[in-house]
Amino acid sequence: MTNEFGLQERDAVYRAIAARRDVRRGFLPEALPSELLRRLLAAAHKAPSVGLMQPSRFIVIHDLAIRQAVHAAFLEANELALRSYTGERREQYASLKLEGILEAPQNLCILSDPQSDRGHQLGRHTMPETAIYSTVCAIQNLWLAARAEGVGVGWVSILDPARLREILHIPAEIVPVAYLCLGYVDCFGTEPELERSGWERRVPLDSVVHYDMYHEQDGSKNAEAKSA
Structure with missing residues (x-):
């Protein structure tokens, strides 16, 4: 008996990680079936959380008027x-497609309740921000599950949190972490859109890996030193 997944199962996990994209265009008008949306939310809900506090909260948004208000906030x-x-x-930034709020058939706002009593503060005495980190784990779970289901996800971070609170009636103690556009798409890019547009490029793994302690020189030199 082994704790490892089978080879095909492992390959599928790594494939989902490599093929995940931040989708801003190409959304199809068909809404996600309710059972599929629930599977994605369940994947997010099963994410690791500090102290098992499960701080993540979810607002599924279909209403066009609400999405139009969020889109107006994005434009501002x-x-x-x-x-x-x-x-x-500046010209390059102006040319970028940075959201699909109205194109996607549904949006999803993922929130965190960092003041929740669940978990009895375990792990939060010294690092209270781990409540937010736990919600980020939930987002990644949903994103990878969505890619495996052929669903595009686009994270819209160009939003004033105060304006988003007002539109979605988010209580003061609840923290908006991600505003996502969800839907089937016509295709997934073979590389990140920002890399394809020339905005930025990925750095190699060795340039960010350190051993035993952080070194000011780039990680590739540190990796070479470790292997020497």
């Missing part, structure tokens, strides 16, 4: 972000 925030760039970088 995006205009402010655009002003922070100059020259060619």
Whole structure:
């Protein structure tokens, strides 16, 4: 008896990780079936959480008027972000497609309740921010499950949290962590869109790996030193 998954199962996990994309375009109008949406939410709900506090909360948004209000908030925030760039970088930023709020048939706002009594503060005395980290784990669970189901997910971070609170009636003690666009898509990119557009490129793994302690030189040199 082994604790490992079978080879095909392992390959599927790594494939989902490698093929996951932040989707901003190409959403199809068909809404996700309720049972599929529930599977994705269940995957998020099963994520690891500090002290088993399960701080994540979910708002599924179908209503067009609400999505239009969120989209208007995005446009305001995006205009402010655009002003922070100059020259060619400003032109490049203006050309990017950064959301699919109205194109996607449903949106999902994922929140965290960092003040929850669940878990009895275990693990939060020294690092209270782990409540938020736990919700980020939930987001990643949902994202990978969605990719395996052929569902596109786009994370919209260009939003004023205060405005989002107002639109979605989010209580003051609850923290909005992610606003996601969900839906079937016509295709998934073979590489991240920001890499394809030339905005940024991935760095190699060795450049960020350190051993025993953090070194100021890049991780690739540290890795070479370790293997020497």
